[in-house]
Amino acid sequence: MNNIDIVSTFFTPAFIFVVIRVGVPLMFASMSAYVASISGIPNIAVEGIMIMAALFGVYFSAMTASAWLGLLGAIGIGIIMALVMAFFTMKMKANPIMIGIALNLFAADFSVWLLLVWTGSKGTTAALPSKVLPTIDIPVIKDIPILGEIISGHYFLTYVCIALAILIWILVYKTPFGLRMKACGLDEHTAESVGVKVQKVRLIAIILSGILAAMAGAYLSMGYLSMFSSNMTASRGWIGIAAEAVGQGNFLIVVLTTIVFAIAQGVVNQLILTNLPAELVNIIPYVCVLIGLVMLSVREYQKAKK
């Protein structure tokens, strides 16, 4: 590929549109990991919640013939899984990492089984008459040349994602509840000693995390694609967790890291159309995440050495 190609492929409004399109599930996943992590219970079941929500969104929308009820169903499943996580980590004192691993394994397998029972095949839900969430054209902005091309015409959940990102920033940095969340994450005993109800704060954070992850799943199966296919989340939840790890509690860095990963994913979507080997192109985002994490650790290491 020569230089002219690169310019005409990557510096266009269409490319930025693609980046937003592929970036939304990553952003939901990052936010999901973030709210759980700052309140002290790392939720690594993001990937699993996404898979289950993606499947149940499709199922409920096919059953009720309504995309909105499908979305509600997906969120419901997200909350249920979050509650399981909360119950076992807080009431039964299990290690949240172990519970997360178990839930991820469960979701990956159980979703395939449900797929088999509901459709008779282990591949996709193409047989189910599921609905997709609508795309939205923003009235005035869509007519502005470049800006309109970039930010108008996305799925409903894309705008929800942007709104939630702003709301979470406000919640964490500008409200007393956000302060309590961070306090629980830093030291639960200290937080408790000054009257913070640690269990309650964490429960709310985990539920919020479950809802965010569920939206990521619903976005994938009821927007990005119009069906569920096995393993459709393709480690997106883990990329969110990696972004959270790079951000280390700073929401803006988490968001920026997610955008970098989204750009990598966007590049993949363009390169896959060329005749480069698809298997190798597909690993680009994961390599980016790996490099990001290594750079972070090396920086931390050098900081600690000084």
Add this chain to the structure above:
Amino acid sequence: MSNPLKNGVAKKKIKWTDDLPFEIIRMLLSIVIALFVTFIVLCFVSKTPVDDFIQLLTYPLQGKFYFGYVLIKMVPLTFAGLATLLYFRTGLFNLSTEGIFYICGVVCTYFAVGSIPLTGNGFIDSGICILASGIVGAIIALLPGYLKAKYNANEMVISLMMNSILFGIGFYLIKTYLAVEGVSGNASAPFTSSAKLAIIMDGTQVHSGLILMLIAVAAIYILLFKTKLGYTIRMTGLNDRFAKYSGMSSFALFMAVHLIAGFLGGAGSAIELLGTYKRFSWTQLPGLGFTGALMAMLGKNHPIGVLIAAFGISYLRASAQLLANSSPVIDVKLVSIVEVILCLLISSQYFLKKWREKQLLKNEKEEMKDE
């Protein structure tokens, strides 16, 4: 573990509230709950839930071949479980066994399809394939190991990213260099017969990998409980500063653990392929590495525990897989219900804790009355 003899109370009976019996009760109750929930789920989807459930529990006992199937299913799970156990014991949440299983399968295939001249001797040829896979696995595992040991990088996320990367590279290699025409999907040429593992039980598919599995369990047992390295591994898992004070650098410890675990993963992959497959045909991650994490959890991070867990899960999985053809609702994935419930309950410290405390209190009171 409390030993009643040690305290001079030789007559003291073994009570259910002692550590070991209590653990056994917990396990059994977890299993009962897990199976009960599976039954409830079957009631929702099956027309004949009772029959299906009984079939699921007893099918492998109905024939030698079926039981042999359970045994061969155990082999990869045990290897993955042993590898993951070493990580978990050291306090590392590394899940890279999944990717290592895939890429080492590719390496094993390279040797097993006769890309290099093989000797024709079954023992040597399969040995070469298994060793080569194991060594590549060990080398690959050193990457997250080094990043963890030197820079304290988040090994879990790194290992998961590595899984996706290793799969991409492995699949590319298979597709580009090892795939042959005339087979559906992207599959390699058939393995050379001398590289394949021998069948050791007539009328079954049980192969010599089963023996290698038992050797591996014994080796890890000895490593963990009879060597200095094993002691350091166990203590570091309990307290991460231990390695530093014990005189062994945590750098060397982490590297050693990754090296051994990577080798186990790679060798396990080769044994699975040479034992049960005709050719390499994995077009996605096989899921065996992740199941290793499950085995380590269910087996309480003990080699013998992993062996038992692998048997139990393989039993149900084999049964479900054998029944999948005759029943529309039973599939190997159904077993995930049992797996998740066992995991959740077994990793819950407070599961049955109240009951135990009540019993202890009661015993205490009775003893006071007696005196």
